[in-house]
Amino acid sequence: MIEARDLHKWFGPVHAVRGVSFSLGKGEVVGLLGHNGAGKSTTIRMMTGFACPDLGSVTIRGLDVAEDRVRATANLGYLPESTPLYPEMPAADYITFRATLSGVPRRERASRVDRVIEQCWLKDVAKRRIAGLSKGYKQRVGLAAALVHDPQVLLLDEPTSGLDPAQVRETRELIRGLSQQRTVLISSHVLPEVEQLCSRVIIFAAGEIRADASLESLKRSGSRTYHVETRDADDATLNLLLDRWRAIPGLEQIRGDGLTREANPPRGKFGWRTWLLDFAPLDASPAGALADPREAIAQAALASGMVIRELRSQTRSLEQLFLSVLERAGEAERDGVAVRA
Amino acid sequence: MIAGTFTIAKRELASYLRMPAGWIIIMLFLLLTGAVFALSALVPGRPATMRPFFEACGWLLLPLAPAVSMRLIAEEARTGSLETLLTSPLSTIALTLGKLLGACLFLIVMVLPTLALPAILWTVSDPAPDLGPILAGYLCLLLLGLLYLSIGLAASGATNNATLAFIATLFIILALLLAGTLGRQLPSPWQDLLFALALPPRLNDFAKGVIDTRHVVYFVSVSGLCWSVATSLIAWKRWRDR
Numbered sequence: 001m002i003e004a005r006d007l008h009k010w011f012g013p014v015h016a017v018r019g020v021s022f023s024l025g026k027g028e029v030v031g032l033l034g035h036n037g038a039g040k041s042t043t044i045r046m047m048t049g050f051a052c053p054d055l056g057s058v059t060i061r062g063l064d065v066a067e068d069r070v071r072a073t074a075n076l077g078y079l080p081e082s083t084p085l086y087p088e089m090p091a092a093d094y095i096t097f098r099a100t101l102s103g104v105p106r107r108e109r110a111s112r113v114d115r116v117i118e119q120c121w122l123k124d125v126a127k128r129r130i131a132g133l134s135k136g137y138k139q140r141v142g143l144a145a146a147l148v149h150d151p152q153v154l155l156l157d158e159p160t161s162g163l164d165p166a167q168v169r170e171t172r173e174l175i176r177g178l179s180q181q182r183t184v185l186i187s188s189h190v191l192p193e194v195e196q197l198c199s200r201v202i203i204f205a206a207g208e209i210r211a212d213a214s215l216e217s218l219k220r221s222g223s224r225t226y227h228v229e230t231r232d233a234d235d236a237t238l239n240l241l242l243d244r245w246r247a248i249p250g251l252e253q254i255r256g257d258g259l260t261r262e263a264n265p266p267r268g269k270f271g272w273r274t275w276l277l278d279f280a281p282l283d284a285s286p287a288g289a290l291a292d293p294r295e296a297i298a299q300a301a302l303a304s305g306m307v308i309r310e311l312r313s314q315t316r317s318l319e320q321l322f323l324s325v326l327e328r329a330g331e332a333e334r335d336g337v338a339v340r341a
Numbered sequence: 342m343i344a345g346t347f348t349i350a351k352r353e354l355a356s357y358l359r360m361p362a363g364w365i366i367i368m369l370f371l372l373l374t375g376a377v378f379a380l381s382a383l384v385p386g387r388p389a390t391m392r393p394f395f396e397a398c399g400w401l402l403l404p405l406a407p408a409v410s411m412r413l414i415a416e417e418a419r420t421g422s423l424e425t426l427l428t429s430p431l432s433t434i435a436l437t438l439g440k441l442l443g444a445c446l447f448l449i450v451m452v453l454p455t456l457a458l459p460a461i462l463w464t465v466s467d468p469a470p471d472l473g474p475i476l477a478g479y480l481c482l483l484l485l486g487l488l489y490l491s492i493g494l495a496a497s498g499a500t501n502n503a504t505l506a507f508i509a510t511l512f513i514i515l516a517l518l519l520a521g522t523l524g525r526q527l528p529s530p531w532q533d534l535l536f537a538l539a540l541p542p543r544l545n546d547f548a549k550g551v552i553d554t555r556h557v558v559y560f561v562s563v564s565g566l567c568w569s570v571a572t573s574l575i576a577w578k579r580w581r582d583r
Binding site: 045048049050051052054069070071073074076078080082084085086088089097098100101102103145 | 355426580
């Protein structure tokens with residue numbers, strides 16, 4: 001549907017985008033993650049044709065954006081980060097203007113405008129001037145204008161920035177609804193948002209793609225941690241328990257809650273101890289490693305005569321995964337190795 | 342391309358008329374030109390001429406046209422809406438043409454009510470005024486407006502700052518008005534060039550009621566040059582640092 005090939009962009013001496021390549025298939029919802037200045041917005045601008053790549057190319061449905069921008073972008077809906085609008089125009093007039101600009105035939109224009117006004121919950125403010133609307137409504141006007149020509153590809157740059165929590169929730173709901181029939185690329189700082197909406201994540205750092213994987217496989221590529229609370233016991237029983245746990249394939253280290261290195265946790269209140277068991281990422285675990293080792297952890301404790309009060313998986317959030325990918329990429333860079341998840 | 346041009350032109354014209362600044366410009370223009378007409382043309386015993394009116398219009402365009410054109414692209418670039426326009430299926434040529442057309446339409450809306458003035462003159466003066474200089478005057482006004490707005494469009498495309506675009510437009514227009522005077526001080530090839538670019542001799546011919554095709558070609562070609570500069574500047578912005 002849309003493909004970026006070896007994109008490069010220099011801003012004076014700064015090499016802002018360095019050989020970025022990826023493609024988005026039909027119906028995919030992809031999140032673009034990265035710190036400020038990582039090259040996300042520049043990449044999106046090159047995909048829309050607003051900025052020209054110094055090297056590389058972007059094609060939308062087989063049409064090169066640099067060579068035939070007008071035809072290539074006919075099927076593209078774009079919401080820029082700052083949601084620029086014309087404040088003096090009424091919301092409905094602005095959406096109609098964008099529909100005309102996008103080539104929506106005259107006979108269909110009114111019905112399309114009405115439909116997106118309905119879809120983006122703008123009915124109450126459709127006749128009001130944009131200058132008098134709240135930030136949330138303005139964002140929705142921008143989204144409605146990006147949708148009015150029913151594009152198959154949607155590029156949304158920070159679609160919920162500056163919105164209050166209720167507006168964020170509504171906008172996410174709207175995007176979720178839209179993503180069922182379209183290819184959507186969402187650039188965002190807000191990791192939970194990407195986690196909720198996207199099935200695939202592309203992580204940018206220093207102008208390069210550091211990871212491009214499905215959310216599921218990204219999670220599998222991260223280490224797993226299990227939280228266990230056991231009744232305290234004498235040293236011999238504890239040693240027996242630790243030996244049994246260490247025998248579980250894939251276990252990397254046993255540590256106390258709040259500790260980063262292997263060490264037995266201190267005795268807690270009322271004779272309970274809290275352990276954290278770190279397992280290697282599934283894709284880096286030895287053969288026979290369990291996808292979910294909780295049963296093995298519990299059986300080892302029971303066999304050692306220990307009572308377990310709590311056993312749960314500490315699911316790593318996308319934020320932790322994001323940071324670990326950047327950390328690994330940083331380490332690899334220091335070692336002179338490129339990382340691709 | 343034509344549909345895109347008209348869409349942009351329509352929005353541009355509507356935006357002038359939606360803002361108080363647009364109406365203030367129209368009011369100022371009509372008030373001042375009306376006063377000049379009343380004080381010069383409607384004096385008993387004097388010949389019925391609209392020449393002072395057209396001279397006043399020419400001077401008023403000097404600040405008003407740059408005020409109209411300064412926002413054309415600079416404001417779009419400053420607010421970021423240029424990004425929306427340039428990521429729509431709209432060519433850069435259609436965009437700049439639409440912008441220029443919109444500004445010209447605003448100028449026509451501004452000048453249109455003054456058509457009542459020759460009608461008044463026709464009614465009250467005896468003998469009736471000569472129609473040639475009046476038609477030539479209006480044609481000159483439109484061509485002058487087109488030229489000033491085109492210069493403004495190019496200046497507006499060169500910067501994100503509307504005030505800077507206003508000053509640059511004013512400076513270029515003054516340079517064209519003073520080109521003849523400056524040319525007299527310079528040696529031959531430069532003198533010829535500046536004389537060819539100078540505006541006042543062409544305006545004088547129009548004021549006499551003479552419609553010289555060379556002058557029409559001058560206005561249209563210089564305007565076309567400025568429009569193509571504006572179009573190239575926007576195309577160049579895609580490559581430039583963002």
